Amino acid sequence: MWSILGTSPLCAQENSLTIKVLSQGKGIENVNVYLNQKYYTSTNKEGICYLPIQKATPILLSHLGYETLQDTLLPSQVYKEFALYPSEKWLQTVQVNSNHHSVLQEKRILKNELEERLQPTLAQSLAYIPGVNVISMGTGISKPVIRGMFNNRVLIIENGLKKEMQQWGSDHGMMVDPQSVNTLSIIKGAAVLQYSADGVGGVIDINTLAYPEKEGVTATLQNTYRSVNHEIATAAELQWRRQQWFGQVNVSGTSFRDYKVPATTFEYNEYILPIFDQHLKNTGGQRYTVKGALGHHSEQFSWVVHGSGYQEKLGIFAGAHGVPREEDLLDDGDRRNIALPSQENSHWQIDAHFHSQLKEDLSWETDAGWQSNLRLEKGLPHHNNIDLSGKDPYLENGLQLHTYSMNSRLVQKMDFWEWKGGIAAGHQYHQRSGYEFLIPDYQQTNAGVYVFTTYTPSTVWNITGGVRYDFTQLTYEAFEMPLRNGQSEIVGYTPRASDYQGRFHNLSWVVSTERQWEQVQASFSAGRIFRTPAINEVGINGIHHGTFRHEWGNKDLNPERGYQLDLGLQWKQRGSELSIAPFFNYFGNYIYLKPSGSFLAPGMEKPLPGAGQVYTYTESSTLHTGFEVNAQQSLTKTYSLVATAEYVYHQNLRTRTPIPFTPPFSTTAEIRYKKEFPVQWMKHLQYRISGRWTASQQRVDRNELITEGYFLIDAHMGGTFMLYHLPIEIQFSINNIFNTNYQNHLSRYRILNLPEAGRNMMLTLKIALNKG
Structure with missing residues (x-):
């Protein structure tokens, strides 16, 4: 790389x-x-x-x-x-992590680059990368989209283990603190099979563990302020190393209030509703994280134990819960309070990693961990027939998920060959609570075996191939919701889920090659992919508030199977660089959420209170194709110009209609300045001005809204200065400089015709202390 x-x-x-x-x-x-x-x-x-x-x-x-x-x-x-990137050999953050991924299919990001692009959430911080978009819900919740795919099709890997926290729906974010990330890789295309069979869209591989280069103690303190919601964020990190022992601690806290939009009204079902003082009521929140690690590193055996906790409490826009009413939108005089509706999320994780050098060319590596993910959705009932005498009377949906996972593999590195083979296994169990129903209690077990090899006959050519076999079992029992009268007495039951037991298995494969000439680099990869239906796709039967839809699962869904083909071509000459990465995917039965046009779910006598249109999970053969383009040109020794473009085309081959929730074409242009200084009080200075044009999205499914195009201009300036021998990093950014009123086609609030956040100024100050 x-x-x-x-x-x-x-x-x-x-x-x-x-x-x-x-x-x-x-x-x-x-x-x-x-x-x-x-x-x-x-x-x-x-x-x-x-x-x-x-x-x-x-x-x-x-x-x-x-x-x-x-x-x-x-x-x-x-x-x-x-x-050069810090070696992760002692940790091997993914069971088959390889140094032979094509540079055209992998984007590697170091901590300093991420800090320059820092946004309120990690997904938003990555949206500048071609092929990466974001599903957002205001300024506090977002999840990544890679080549138009999201939810469980995009794997989030942290320190070698899949994060289980964002697969239930579009309002379930990543729950990863961007300020704790050490390195990050985005893998696209058929190469993702080396991580898991589920990562059809891509993989975001996050490493929050750092092995300090030098002995001693390093401490950093970072403070950030954002104007659009008066966010105040503080993060502190402590790293130490003494001989072969090392450790680190990260803590952070964030508080923000209702955010501002460049509009005074919004529209829902042809009703015009007010936005008082241009602030969306009840969109404030709080977020706290803590991480710690302790490890020992030697040539023969290395280990590290890591633990983390993530907690957040977020308000949900008062007009995004049930049918919007003007009385719910009246200003309450407090823009930092968190009232109903709201959500409380927490994620706790403990994991351990081992690396043993058995022979000079043979090593054994293992990652194992436990995760607990709790999500509490709270709000006032939409009807009176609810028993509010429970422990938490305003709890709509409680989702509690426990996950145990393990990856273990043998790695052999010879002169021209590298072999990797191992097993991956995991078990989950989920419990629900609350007066509403979304998904049932379920258990899921996964197991897989794989073998991958890379042949490198020269320094400019390599070939990689691999196969993996996966087995998944998903089970849940029937569930009936009680019906109550006005006195909270049970008068009947409504079926919401029936017994289900699904067993799926499949053999997948991938082959790729990369060749480099003097000025040209080319890559090719192809593979057969497989993904089992997720719990929400087969078992959901409830309202996702804020999306204004009743989602209905389909027990008859088959596993998702298809073929992926990725090409890459990169040309470099002194001061110039151009790369293009087209992709072509065929799915025999692609699973997706389709707007039905009906407000009554199958088998129900009347719509659920507060529900909107029914969206059903269905499957069909689809063609999924597109490209990413990146061009760079050095103008002078300090100035450079960067331009990118991305496009996704996803078509249902049976109905000849587009697949919903597909991002539109977009292109960016950015001029950058970067210079290092030999003076004692300044180390370097950089700034950039970028413009992003997003086309209108008119290729929409039936009953899906068209979204108009828009153009945004952002600016950034940053540098490192020395104060009494202490390095101080200052970053200043302005997003949406001209306060443009625009809508994100993938936003949860798109159905409300709500615009995205307005002009936002961000100031970050980071101080580092080092003691040898």
Whole structure:
């Protein structure tokens, strides 16, 4: 994995190429430099060395604690920068994590880049990447969309384990603190099979654990303020290392109030309703996180134990619960309170990771963990026939999920071959509560075995192939909702779920290759994919408030099967770069949520109180295709221009209608300035101005709303300054500079014709303390 970071004012020695090797923006000393597979030299204190390049020459960079990097140098180049990523060999964050993913299918993000793009949630922080969108519900809840796919089709992997917290619906966020992320990778295409059979859309692989490069203690304090909702966020991190022992602690807290929109009214079912003082009532919230890790690292055996807790309480817009009424929208005089309706979420996790070097070329790795995810949806009943005498009388839906998971594998690395094989297993059980019904109590067991191999005949060519077998069993029992009269007496029952037991198994495969020439890199991958129906797809039968729909599952759904084909082409020349990544997917039976046009669910005598249109889970053969384009051009030594484009086409081949909730075409243009300074009081300065045009989405399913296009301009400035030998990072951003009134096609509030947040200014201050 490598990247060109731009040109530099440094002057090369005569008839030589200057290279600089960095990690997180800092030069690395004593990096081994190999030319034509032979050792040549190492870098100096600034991470610099000079190389006599007369023709296209393969280069390999290696350094203890970092991933090995390979590339090809050209005689036309004068200066080049490389970024080395900290090695995760001792941790292996995914059961089959490989260094051979195509750079056209993987986007690797370091902590400093994520901090420059920091948004209220992690999903929003990643939305600038081509092919990545976001489903949002205001400023506090969001989830990622990769190539038009979301929910359980996008796997969230944290420290080697799949996060179980966002698969129940579009209003269930990621529950990952973006300020605790150390490195992050986004994997798209057929390569995701190396992680799990479920990741049809993609994988977001998060590593929050860091092995400190030097001994001693490092402490950082970060404070952030956002104007659109007066958010105040504080995060602190402490890392230490002494010889082979290391540890870290992260804590953060966030508080925000009702956010502002560039509108005074919104429309629902042809009714015009007010937005008082342009603030959406009851959209404030609070969020707290804590993480800790302790580990020991040696050449023969390494281990780390990690624990985390995430808690949040969020208000839900008063007009997004049941049928919007003007009296519910009246200003209550307190924009920071959290009233009903609301949601309270918590996620607790304990996991352990082991790496044992059995032989020089053979290692054994294991990840194991437990997760507890609790979601409480609260609100006032939509009718009087509810028993409010319980422990929590306003609890609509309580969803409690416990998950146990384990990944274990053997890895063998030889001169030209790398083999990985292992097993992955997990078990879940879920309990419901509350006076409403969404999904039943259920149990799910997963097991899989896999073998992957990579053949690397040269430094510019590799071939990867693999197969995996997966088995899943999902069971739940019938459930009936009690019917009560006005005196809260039970007078009958309504069936909401019937007995279900599904067993699914399948064999999947993937093959990929990557070839690099002097200025061109090409990749190809193809695979057969498989995904079992999720609990919400087969067992849901209730209201998702805020989406204004009654969702109805389908017990007769078959497993999702299909074929994926990904291509990639990247061209680089001095100061220029162009890459294009088209994809072509065919699904024999794609499962999706379809607007039915009816307000009465099958088998029911009347609509549920407060429900809107019924959306049913159905399956059909579909064609899913599109592309991502990224172009970069260095204008001067400090200025560069970046342009991107993305497009998704998803068509139902039976009905010849589009698949709903597909993001529209969008393109961005961004001019960047970045410069390092040799003066003592300033280390570097950067700024950027970007414009994003999103086309209107008129390819919609029946009974789905069309969304108009829009154009947004954002700006960012940041730098690192020294104050009494302390590095201070300052970031200042303005999103939606012109306070544009626009709607996100994937927003939960789209059905209300509510605009997205208005102009938002963000200021971040980060201070680092180091003690050797």
